[in-house]
Amino acid sequence: xxxxxxxxxxxxxxxxxxxxxxxxxxxxxxxxxxxxxxxxxxxxxxxxxxxxxxxxxxxxxxxxxxxxxxxxxxxxxxxxxxxxxxxxxxxxxx
Numbered sequence: 001x002x003x004x005x006x007x008x009x010x011x012x013x014x015x016x017x018x019x020x021x022x023x024x025x026x027x028x029x030x031x032x033x034x035x036x037x038x039x040x041x042x043x044x045x046x047x048x049x050x051x052x053x054x055x056x057x058x059x060x061x062x063x064x065x066x067x068x069x070x071x072x073x074x075x076x077x078x079x080x081x082x083x084x085x086x087x088x089x090x091x092x093x094x
Contacts, residue, residue, distance in 0.1 A: 025052070028073035034080045035088060048080065054088070 047056035053068035
């Protein structure tokens with residue numbers, strides 16, 4: 001026997017906020033920063049940074065951040081600003 005709901009369940013305002021937050025991860029954000037790490041005396045490694053969580057990306061040109069799930073837009077990646085690793089505060093990077 002099927003039970004048919006006469007009224008849909010109420011959606012609470014906090015539920016709507018959570019749904020909006022979840023949906024916002026699907027809107028692509030431009031990758032526009034790289035972090036520079038010094039590896040040797042005068043050598044550096046560069047890693048792109050997720051625009052949402054500000055953590056370095058595991059690989060270039062991924063569709064989504066492997067840490068927070070943000071969808072990424074790589075169209076202007078060549079214009080990315082380089083940030084020195086010692087200038088980043090409170091972030092975890094490679």
